[in-house]
Amino acid sequence: MAARRRSETMEENRGKLIAAGRKAFAAEGFAASSMDELTASVGLTRGALYHNFGDKKGLLAAVVAQVDGEMAARARASSAGAGDDWERLLAEGAAYIAMALDPEVRRIVLLDGPAFLGDPSHWPSQNACLQATKQVVGKLIAAGVMKSADIEAAARLLSGAALNAALWVAASDDPQSTLPKATHAFRLMAEGFLSEKC
């Protein structure tokens, strides 16, 4: 058989472990996931895991970084069609709410991530979503569309409201009917930041 390059199989194995991590962490949570089972499910042992990621939390960090990156991409995509920056901001908020309905996002990034890795603003992935929001908020405040306020505070409040509302939506009996209520309330509240409303 063709002799495969080392770096090639290593990247492949890292990918396998991260993919298995996404599944296991989303399904059972970080604490309840067994690394023996997880590694065995992709034909490896714990040796591979500790060599590549250092420890169990290292794998979680890698998984979080990957999912976080995908979230930022989703947020960008959903706000791409917006006419102005304000509509872009609202679109990103709606995207946050929709993303938190994803079991992987909810369990891994919103629950286990903060609990086991600490505050998201200190993650290596830097919470890419929040950075995007901060940028838009900064532009809107500078342009006078939004009232003067601390940029990071406003971005935090907006994304925090959206994410927390989404956790509620996801845990509700009928997510599909509660989702519009959440997005409507979000739009109302965000408008509190608008400068001129008369």
Added chain:
Amino acid sequence: MAARRRSETMEENRGKLIAAGRKAFAAEGFAASSMDELTASVGLTRGALYHNFGDKKGLLAAVVAQVDGEMAARARASSAGAGDDWERLLAEGAAYIAMALDPEVRRIVLLDGPAFLGDPSHWPSQNACLQATKQVVGKLIAAGVMKSADIEAAARLLSGAALNAALWVAASDDPQSTLPKATHAFRLMAEGFLSEKC
């Protein structure tokens, strides 16, 4: 020595374990807290814990219920001096932000609680804080002070925004200087729910 009643010592031991749980969970987090050490620290063994609380998560639930109750009391106290209901709502929001600065509240109720016990709205303590906010929001919407919106959605967004902002404040380098920025932004955003602003 005077023979002590059984129910008396039992309540006392429950209290000791809950108090030890608050300390340990706040300091090291739920997952990293050893039940052997925790029970030994109050002169008991794990036997007492499993008899009283069923399992490790049972103790966490009891601790969360106690802290949650204290949070509700704090919120009530801080909004007691408010003139009207709207000011009461803002005061509660400010109280949320201040409470999340408490290490016990942050670690136990905001991080480990949701991660290990599931969504707060399904807790036996019913997330007493949120219930209080819902009541005020309901009155304000009925009175026409706030725009029409789903009561629970509005309450969730407001408390979620406050709590998430508070997590940021707590994790920041200089909490004392970022706190006013957060409360100011919160007030601005909450005003988005006001009916008449002209």
Added chain:
DNA sequence: AAACTCACATACGCAACGTATGTCAAGTGA
């Protein structure tokens, strides 16, 4: 006061993490 209850201690099995060590294929230089 004898029988009983139950709150808690003791002892055990098991699962899972992390580490120390072994191993063999991929790379390197002659």
Added chain:
DNA sequence: TCACTTGACATACGTTGCGTATGTGAGTTT
């Protein structure tokens, strides 16, 4: 091509910590 090195991963082991099954003695009942 062949000895030699590297390193990615497997294997084996020690440790920790949870949950349970069983024991026990102080308190309670009759």
